[in-house]
């Protein structure tokens with residue numbers, strides 16, 4: 001039996017958790033929280049990082065920081081996880097769903113400008129499978145219309161956008177804010193967990209306050225004020241040290257984890273390339289402006305029927321493959337609120353996209369078995 005995912009443990013997690021537990025400080029914003037936040041700030045140049053209990057939480061912080069309110073319009077892809085949308089609709093905003101690009105599930109930037117109105121406040125690009133959106137195109141529209149941008153980089157840890165001058169910029173560092181997830185299905189994990197990266201320095205002070213339940217507790221602990229109290233709205237967004245100590249063990253092994261995931265991704269790509277051409281199955285296409293972080297290896301099948309057959313074929317050999325999102329514009333919750341525009345590519349990925357097993361401990365023999373099972377089947 002080959003599962004779709006298996007959370008990887010480096011072996012140090014319990015050690016650091018033990019240290020956190022017996023240090024006498026297990027609430028948030030202690031030693032391990034600081035270690036993790038500094039790691040990200042130094043490695044990727046984010047101006048300020050705040051660990052959160054999930055990427056969903058980090059997006060909720062973004063909605064508060066941008067002061068999203070009824071009447072605002074927020075542009076999000078339809079082919080994404082609910083957490084890209086929920087934080088904004090919870091503040092009473094109107095969601096405007098963008099279609100995916102013909103070449104990959106990311107927002108189609110060629111149609112983005114037509115979605116902008118005088119009420120638009122925020123664009124939320126999602127880097128699906130960790131693959132970068134066309135960030136220069138998005139940021140220049142944001143600049144032109146004075147919009148906020150929060151990158152949903154939940155899947156995009158340690159990946160980069162390359163601009164037309166050849167400069168590499170870490171995903172999550174380009175928008176005003178970036179959000180990350182450490183859910184057990186992601187590359188780097190802490191069970192549940194996330195992070196807000198703040199790139200616009202004007203937002204840092206308020207972000208810390210919102211993070212600490214609307215109080216100036218963080219600046220009190222730095223000795224900047226001599227008492228702390230209620231200064232703004234906020235909630236409890238910070239994880240305990242038990243969670244951040246787990247995350248620290250993962251971050252120490254990040255390079256090794258990323259290398260192996262990319263290796264697995266490349267084995268799939270090379271092993272399925274000819275079969276893809278023959279059967280009209282599209283393999284992931286990485287644009288020139290993106291690097292790869294080996295988060296998801298997906299196939300875009302020629303039809304829903306083809307995908308169903310492929311899932312069954314793999315399952316007979318004990319291999320679990322999984323499709324992904326049901327487009328939000330056609331979800332039970334949103335279908336009757338959608339403005340009726342057809343989003344053909346979102347629908348295409350909803351029906352035809354399939355993900356193959358990809359996790360650190362997946363062995364080469366298993367990868368070859370998966371490739372063989374796919375390519376040797378007569379049906380295709």
Ligand SMILES: *Cc1c(COP(=O)(O)O)cnc(C)c1O
Nearest residue numbers: 054055056081083154181183194
């Ligand atoms: C996983 C994921 C989220 C949610 O992350 P949590 O940490 O589980 O809240 C949000 N957006 C995208 C694109 C994701 O893949």
